[in-house]
Amino acid sequence: xxxxxxDIPVEVKLYEKSDKIYPRETKGRFQRLRVASxxxxxGLYYALPWINWDGRQAVLFDLPARKFHIFFLTxxxxxxxxxxxxxxxxxxxxxxxxxxxxxxxxxxxxxxxxWTEAFIWMERWVEGTRAQQMKLASAxxxxxxxxxxxTKQVLWISFALFTGLTFVxxxxxxxxxxxxxxxxQVGGWALFWVLFYGFATYGNAGFMREQVCKYMCxxxxxxxxxxxxxxxxxxxxxxxGEPRSRGKRRKEDAESExxxxxxxxxxxxxxxxxxxxxxxxQYECIACAACIDGCDEVMTKVGLPTGLxxxxxxxxxxxxxxxxxxxxLRPRVIIYATLLAVVFTGFITAxxxxxxxxxxxxxxxxxxFRWAENDTIENSFQxxxxxxxxxxxxxxxxxxxxxxxQVVWAKPDLDGNSRVVPAGxxxxxxxxxxxxxxxxxxxxxxxxxxxxETRGDKPETVTEETRFWGPKR
Amino acid sequence: MEQSRAPxxxxxxxxxxxxxxxxxxxxxxxxxxATFDPEELSQLATFPMTLDRTSGYSIGFLLFWVLxxxxxxxxxxxxxxxxxxxxxxxxxEGERHE
Ligand code: SF4
Ligand code: SF4
Numbered sequence: 001x002x003x004x005x006x007d008i009p010v011e012v013k014l015y016e017k018s019d020k021i022y023p024r025e026t027k028g029r030f031q032r033l034r035v036a037s038x039x040x041x042x043g044l045y046y047a048l049p050w051i052n053w054d055g056r057q058a059v060l061f062d063l064p065a066r067k068f069h070i071f072f073l074t075x076x077x078x079x080x081x082x083x084x085x086x087x088x089x090x091x092x093x094x095x096x097x098x099x100x101x102x103x104x105x106x107x108x109x110x111x112x113x114x115w116t117e118a119f120i121w122m123e124r125w126v127e128g129t130r131a132q133q134m135k136l137a138s139a140x141x142x143x144x145x146x147x148x149x150x151t152k153q154v155l156w157i158s159f160a161l162f163t164g165l166t167f168v169x170x171x172x173x174x175x176x177x178x179x180x181x182x183x184x185q186v187g188g189w190a191l192f193w194v195l196f197y198g199f200a201t202y203g204n205a206g207f208m209r210e211q212v213c214k215y216m217c218x219x220x221x222x223x224x225x226x227x228x229x230x231x232x233x234x235x236x237x238x239x240x241g242e243p244r245s246r247g248k249r250r251k252e253d254a255e256s257e258x259x260x261x262x263x264x265x266x267x268x269x270x271x272x273x274x275x276x277x278x279x280x281x282q283y284e285c286i287a288c289a290a291c292i293d294g295c296d297e298v299m300t301k302v303g304l305p306t307g308l309x310x311x312x313x314x315x316x317x318x319x320x321x322x323x324x325x326x327x328x329l330r331p332r333v334i335i336y337a338t339l340l341a342v343v344f345t346g347f348i349t350a351x352x353x354x355x356x357x358x359x360x361x362x363x364x365x366x367x368x369f370r371w372a373e374n375d376t377i378e379n380s381f382q383x384x385x386x387x388x389x390x391x392x393x394x395x396x397x398x399x400x401x402x403x404x405x406q407v408v409w410a411k412p413d414l415d416g417n418s419r420v421v422p423a424g425x426x427x428x429x430x431x432x433x434x435x436x437x438x439x440x441x442x443x444x445x446x447x448x449x450x451x452x453e454t455r456g457d458k459p460e461t462v463t464e465e466t467r468f469w470g471p472k473r
Numbered sequence: 474m475e476q477s478r479a480p481x482x483x484x485x486x487x488x489x490x491x492x493x494x495x496x497x498x499x500x501x502x503x504x505x506x507a508t509f510d511p512e513e514l515s516q517l518a519t520f521p522m523t524l525d526r527t528s529g530y531s532i533g534f535l536l537f538w539v540l541x542x543x544x545x546x547x548x549x550x551x552x553x554x555x556x557x558x559x560x561x562x563x564x565x566e567g568e569r570h571e
Contacts, residue, residue, distance in 0.1 A: 063526060063527060063530055064525070064526045064527055066510065066526070077507050077508070077510070080507045080508065083503065083504075083507055084504075087500070087503075188527075189527050189528060189531045190527075192531070193531070208488070211480065211488070212488075212492070215480070215485045215488055215489060216485075216488045216489050216492040216493070217492075218493060218496070
């Protein structure tokens with residue numbers, strides 16, 4: 001797809017002498033889209049833990065209690081399947097969207113891009129435009145320079161710390177956490193993770209930036225496998241642009257056949273990964289469309305039509321004319337879409353059908369059976385009832401599969417034939433199955449214990465299989 | 474890349490190993506601790522150990538991460554060091570990115 005690297009002229013060096021990339025600021029529709037996306041995603045990230053629902057934090061991954069709360073849903077480790085499905089869904093969506101729209105993820109939604117963008121804003125706010133930043137970098141140390149550098153670091157570090165704090169706030173109620181943090185009362189693992197996440201944000205978004213994409217990101221290398229000729233890419237219209245020429249030469253050559261590219265170098269200056277899109281598609285390109293915005297602005301200024309650099313596809317570049325529908329309806333997209341739809345439907349179905357409680361039954365390990373009063377044979381079972389719903393619930397128990405058998409709740413000794421478990425809690429009980437000695441039974445047989453909800457409009461039942469043991473006959 | 478900002482090979486190697494291990498460690502931690510409860514695991518230890526869940530998850534994650542990093546570091550080291558004397562290595566391995 002792309003040219004081998006060694007064929008690419010290292011023109012970047014022309015514009016890029018220092019060892020840091022200073023992306024030039026852009027205005028334009030794609031930049032506006034990215035700003036909107038950054039606000040939306042970061043806003044979501046920082047605001048979500050502060051939202052309350054039903055008297056508790058709406059989104060809380062309560063690890064110590066091994067419960068995940070997401071608004072009106074509570075997930076338990078027993079809901080493992082949902083985590084698996086979610087991971088598969090995420091993977092499939094990435095395939096699907098990459099096949100259609102290329103690296104939209106990279107350009108607008110990847111945390112790397114989003115936080116880098118935020119860090120760049122802070123940098124610009126303190127140090128000014130690209131040109132000012134470069135000047136500042138090469139200037140000798142002065143009060144002015146020191147002040148700017150310190151301000152920037154303070155901003156960055158506070159923002160990174162706040163990011164880390166928010167991260168931990170997803171796992172531990174954030175209101176208390178923030179108060180504790182302000183009073184230096186946070187310690188142990190919470191502090192460790194605040195610092196860890198904060199440091200990672202600072203390092204990735206403040207320093208490494210495009211290098212994460214270039215050298216470290218598996219997706220950046222892998223995405224070419226999901227590309228085909230109809231995938232949306234950012235491309236330079238070589239036919240229209242070349243031969244490029246600039247300045248005086250452009251005026252002198254005005255008679256001859258010149259391309260539209262005025263070789264101003266804006267597209268290179270705005271590029272956050274420091275590449276030249278005119279050399280063709282390169283894996284470093286994160287499809288952020290900054291060069292489209294940059295070039296469109298220039299084209300407008302010099303009175304030429306925009307779109308010298310634009311979102312395009314390889315097929316389009318080679319002159320194919322396909323409607324959007326034709327582009328979308330290709331086997332790869334259809335297959336990904338089908339898979340995605342199937343897994344998604346499965347996910348939703350499983351979510352809706354999820355039973356509101358779960359029961360674990362464990363045989364008493366101490367004895368197979370014991371003789372109880374009235375010459376009955378008694379088996380004892382440890383029962384854990386997990387109330388996954390948002391309401392307190394009470395349960396009754398029944399036994400099937402063995403004639404004349406009876407079942408009762410024992411420990412904790414309470415009256416009545418039902419047991420209550422508060423919303424979102426686990427109740428531990430003992431259940432006794434009793435059988436008159438004169439009944440029909442084998443030494444060991446399968447029985448079913450049925451547990452039934454007694455409250456609510458649609459009481460559910462859960463049946464657990466276990467074994468009943470009797471004496472040798 | 475002949476760009477001046479290009480970090481050295483070893484820095485890139487470090488970055489790649491650390492970052493990729495981190496991603497896998499995160500996934501491994503999720504799957505592992507969704508299946509096993511660290512509190513109960515610690516009771517199964519062959520020596521006396523008390524571990525609350527928060528420490529369990531954290532240590533588990535760090536352990537996964539360290540193991541993956543060590544593995545990655547050794548694998549990359551084996552791949553880039555020691556050229557077998559007899560056979561020619563494919564040219565410019567690792568320089569091609571399609
Ligand atoms: S290359 Fe990787 S790290 Fe960079 S924006 Fe894309 S997905 Fe994110
Ligand atoms: S070449 Fe253009 S679209 Fe690609 S990363 Fe650079 S500025 Fe963004």
